[in-house]
Amino acid sequence: MTVSSREHLPINTEKLLPGARSAALLWQGAALLGGAALGAGQVYGGAAPFGLALVIGCPPAYCVAAALGTLAAGLAFQPALLGIKLGVAAVAAATVRRLVDGSTKAGVLAGCLTLTAAQVIQLLLVGDIQNFSQTVTVGCTALLAAGFGWAFAHFPAREPRGVCLWLAVATACLQRCAAGPLAPGLALAAGAGLCAAMAGTLEQTAVLSIALAAAITASGPALAFAALAVALGSLAAACLCPGERWRCAGVFAAGCTVGALAAPDAVRAVPLAVSAGVGMAAAMALPSGALRRVFPPPAPPVQAQGLSGAARKLSGVVDALSDIADTVNAVCQRQMPPKGECFDFVVEQVARTTCQSCTRRSRCWVRGYATAMDGLYHLKPVLESRGRVEVQDLPGQLSVCIHPADLCTAANHGYRLWRSRRQNRARAQMLRTALTEQYSALAGALAQLAGKLGQAGLPDPRRESRVAQLFAGLGLEALECSVTADLAGRLTASVTICRTHFTREEVAGLTEEMSRLCRRDMDLPEITHCRTVTMLTFGERPLFAAQFGAAAHAAAGQSVSGDALDQFCDTSGRAQMLLCDGMGTGRAAAVDGQMAAKLTAQLLRAGFAAESAARLVNVALGLKGAEQEAGATLDLLTVDLYTGRAGLFKAGAAPSFLVRGGVPRMLDGASLPMGVLDSLVGRSSTFALDAGDWVVLVSDGALADGSDWLMQQLQLCARLGHTPKQAAETVADAAARRAGEKRDDITVAVLALSRR
Structure with missing residues (x-):
């Protein structure tokens, strides 16, 4: 075939x-x-x-x-x-x-x-x-x-815009089938609008209500007021109580009643009442499952999904690090009791090496056991004081020994071994404690970051498009562009472009244009150059501005100060001021202070909270001080420039001062410096600041003569209207004069808050 x-x-x-x-x-x-x-x-x-x-x-x-x-x-x-x-x-x-x-x-x-x-x-x-x-x-x-x-x-009917089109056409066609006071097209518009308000979004409800109102008006101009009433009821329900069936129905009925006031007369309002009632009854009769199939919940934006996924992954890492720390501690606590950590180790060493082969072993260790043990324990003070024993140091209980020189050699060797074992075990315990503390501190810090990521706002596609068009119009094609709003409604815009240098005038003009596009008062951007790209991060202009001032004097006879100070505003709208005082004076103290200040500032810029950053720095200082004493105090002030809320964290630092209305008061809290103990013992306090308030951080060298004179000096500076820089220099110079030749490291840092 x-x-x-x-x-x-x-x-x-x-x-x-x-x-x-x-x-x-x-x-x-x-x-x-x-x-x-x-x-x-x-x-x-x-x-x-x-x-x-x-x-x-x-x-x-x-x-x-x-x-x-x-x-x-x-x-x-x-x-x-x-x-x-x-x-x-x-x-x-x-x-x-x-x-x-x-x-x-x-x-x-x-x-x-x-x-x-x-x-x-x-x-x-x-x-x-x-x-x-x-x-x-x-x-x-x-x-x-x-x-x-x-x-x-x-526009096929399986798409939302196709459904809207067919509903509008059906509404217009059904108006030819009016029977008495019932207008079928108006009833369909009322039912569809209420369904959109109960299960759809505000945008869907608005588009559908406007389309159906236009269809009713086009097919029956006499029902224009009724179309307005139904659209008003649908939009009011979607705005005031979206997703709540009975409340939506109540608001819809109220909106239709208000819209009925536009009817030419009472008789014309009857078709609205009948048709809207039929549509509302039909919408309420539909099951929730059917509405969800017609109006599925919108998928979260890709960026929001990414942030949520990152937050979940960070939470998993937090749990893993916490479990590791707990497991390490549990295993070390449940292991076999340590051997050789008492003086019995030295006694056993002597008995095993010297007395084991001695012919008088049974006489000394059987009949004279108590005497031999007592004599050997009398060697402990001598070994601890001099590190070795000689024949002439043997007590009377050991005078019967026929090998005194060998006994002294065995005792010296056993003591050295015992001391080495104790040092190794102490070092291992210190490292284990530092490791578990670091795991715990890092877990806490990551948990805070995960919380921030989980609370990150959704992106704004419309503003992102405007910002991308702005840079494209300047000839700078945006490689990445995002505009997000946090839970407080504050916008943050991030743009990545090819590496570009901007002048101050260009940055100011760019900020002004960003404010116009986003319709928010944006602050100057943080510009970061990274290899071949430049990243610009714009944030909303905070309510407050921070003014910093600082002054310092090294200790008498020293060329460098052991105090380290850092003052800056981060991209999250927070003012940070931290002061670290290394223990002692001179270069050794300066190393500790600078190390603590630098690490803390880096962690704060990375988004870590004050206490988490201090815990990690405490571990670093503890490991550095394993062989020699090391430590530093920490005074950390964090001010939210959007709200004026301030947090003060202290770890062994000197008292701080709050100046409000020209009257100073002391901010103090008992705590211990970083690097002294295995775990950090700090103190946190929060308070509110307003425009005109000062916060003053000082090192202990400024308080050599107490705090009363310093508070009087701050009060005088406030009344004279000094700037933060002038106030810091005045207080530091006065403290140096009062200390004289006994001057310790002196640092004074001032933060003044003002409205923009």
């Missing part, structure tokens, strides 16, 4: 696809009924575009059935001449699409040109040239049919 003969064999479609023929017949019937329903609809002015639009926009396989339905509806429900013209245009469009070209464009040309040609022929044959209104009606029908046909083809 040849291939050509196979092509003429009948194919049993029913065997290949069971039910395919029945489904095809059902779709043809649906197209016929759809053409009949849409062909009966009209809009203001008598235009009837929907049936012809269905023929133009439906798939070519169903256009003939839709044309037949449109022809029947036009003859039955439209004016005679207009119905005939519409029927002829629909048949022409279906014929062209079915036999020549199935595209929407071909249907538009065939249907609209046929409708226009029919109107021209009528004008020429009948001579009714003065009937301008009928010509306008036909022209509007052709234009609207072309537009709706294109929309039917490009």
Whole structure:
């Protein structure tokens, strides 16, 4: 059998696809009924575009059935001449699409040109040239049919915009089926709007309500007030109580009642009441599951998903680090008791090396056991004081020993081993404690970062697009661009571009333009250059501004100060001021102070909280001081420039001072320096600041004569209107004069808050 003969064999479609023929017949019937329903609809002015639009926009396989339905509806429900013209245009469009070209464009040309040609022929044959209104009606029908046909083809019903389009068309067509006080189109608009308010978003509700209101107004201008009332009720429900069924219904009813006040008279308000009530009852009867299928919850933006995923991963890392610290401690505590950590180790060493092979072993260790043990324990003070014993140091209890020199050698060797074991165990314990403390501190810090990531706001795509267009207009294509709002509503914009240098004037102009685009008062950006790219981070301008001042004097006879100070404002709108005082004076103290200040500042800039940063620095100082004493105090002030809330963390630092209204008061808290104990013992306090307030941090060298004179000096500086820099220099110079030759390291740091 040849291939050509196979092509003429009948194919049993029913065997290949069971039910395919029945489904095809059902779709043809649906197209016929759809053409009949849409062909009966009209809009203001008598235009009837929907049936012809269905023929133009439906798939070519169903256009003939839709044309037949449109022809029947036009003859039955439209004016005679207009119905005939519409029927002829629909048949022409279906014929062209079915036999020549199935595209929407071909249907538009065939249907609209046929409708226009029919109107021209009528004008020429009948001579009714003065009937301008009928010509306008036909022209509007052709234009609207072309537009709706294109929309039917490009907006399928499975998409949200397609659903909105079909609901609007159905609303307009159902107005022809009004029965008494019931307006079916208005009832459909009321039910759809309430469903969107209960299960959809505010944006979906707004678009749907406006589209349906326009459809009602176009199909029945007398119901324009009713369309306004239904749209008002839907939008009010979506704004005030989204997702709450009964409250949405109550607000919707109240909105419709308010909209009914626009009715020309009380009789006209009856169709609104009846139709809105029917639509509301139908919406309330729908189950929640059906509404969720129609209005699925929107997926969170990609960036938000990424932040949430990062927060979850960080939380997992936190749990793992905490478990490691707990496991290490538990294993070390449950292991076998340590051996050789008492003086018995030295006694056993002597007995094993010297007395084991001695001929008098049984006499000394059996009959004279107590005497031998007492004599050996008398060697402990000598060994601890001098590190070794000689023959002349042997007590009377050991005078019977026949190998005194060997006994002394064994005792000295055993003592050295014992001391070495104790040192190794102490060092191992210290390292283990530092390790577990570091795990715990890092876990706490990461937990805080995870919390911040989990609370990060959602991105703003519209502002991101504007910002990207701004940089593109400047010839700087944005490699990355994000605009997010935190839980407090504050915007942060981050832009990454190719490495570029900006002048101060350019940065100021760029900030002004960013403020205009984002409609927020943005602050100057933080600019970071990294290899081939430049990152700009804009934040909202805080309510307060921080002014810093500092002054320092080294200890008498020293060229460097053991105090270390850092003052800065980070990208999160916080002012940070930290003061570290290394133990002692000179270079050794300066190393400890600078190390503590540098590490703390780096951790704070990375987003760590004060206590977590201090715990990590405490571990670093503890490890550094394993062989020699090391430590540093920490005074850390953090001020939220958006709210004025301040936090003060102290670890062994000198008292601080708050100056408010020209009156100083002391801020103190008992604590221990960093690097002294295995775990940090600090103290935190919080308080509120306002414009004009000062916070003063000092090292202990400034308080050599107490704090009363310093508070008086601060009060005088405040009354004289000194700047923070002038106040710090005045206090530091006065402290240096009062200390004289006994001067310790002196550092005074001042933070003044002012409104922008």
